[in-house]
Amino acid sequence: MLDDPVLTADVVDLVVNDADRSAGAIGFLLCRGGGTLAQPVVVGDLHGEDPVRVLDRMVEVVAHLPDTPGFVLAIARARGLVGDADRRLHQHALDACARAGLTLWGTYLATHAGVTPLPVALGLSPRTGAA
Numbered sequence: 001m002l003d004d005p006v007l008t009a010d011v012v013d014l015v016v017n018d019a020d021r022s023a024g025a026i027g028f029l030l031c032r033g034g035g036t037l038a039q040p041v042v043v044g045d046l047h048g049e050d051p052v053r054v055l056d057r058m059v060e061v062v063a064h065l066p067d068t069p070g071f072v073l074a075i076a077r078a079r080g081l082v083g084d085a086d087r088r089l090h091q092h093a094l095d096a097c098a099r100a101g102l103t104l105w106g107t108y109l110a111t112h113a114g115v116t117p118l119p120v121a122l123g124l125s126p127r128t129g130a131a
Contacts, residue, residue: 009108012115013110021110023044024078026055028040028041029071035105038068041058052088052089068102069103070104072108074109075088075110076111078111079111079112079113092117106118
């Protein structure tokens, strides 16, 4: 699944529903080795909670799950383009996953208009952990 960004975006589109996009949410598509989907988890109704804290807690949980070496991150909101806050969360996810030995296979912004991958700098690939 995860070697194809278009297919991954389609899966994010299916997992993150309209209510999650309207309210704002963070999705984690937990993956098995090789990048196949194991379990989607969407944290909705953030009620103003800092997405970085939600991400940190989820990284801690995923790091202790058997046969789950990483995830795809989905940032859900009603509208808008990829912005600085999304880029900061994406970078934080890359760094947190690297520290925890997890693989971040990608970060996607899901809005009512569609799903957009956050780009990785030219010449780089997403960081993978030791798992």
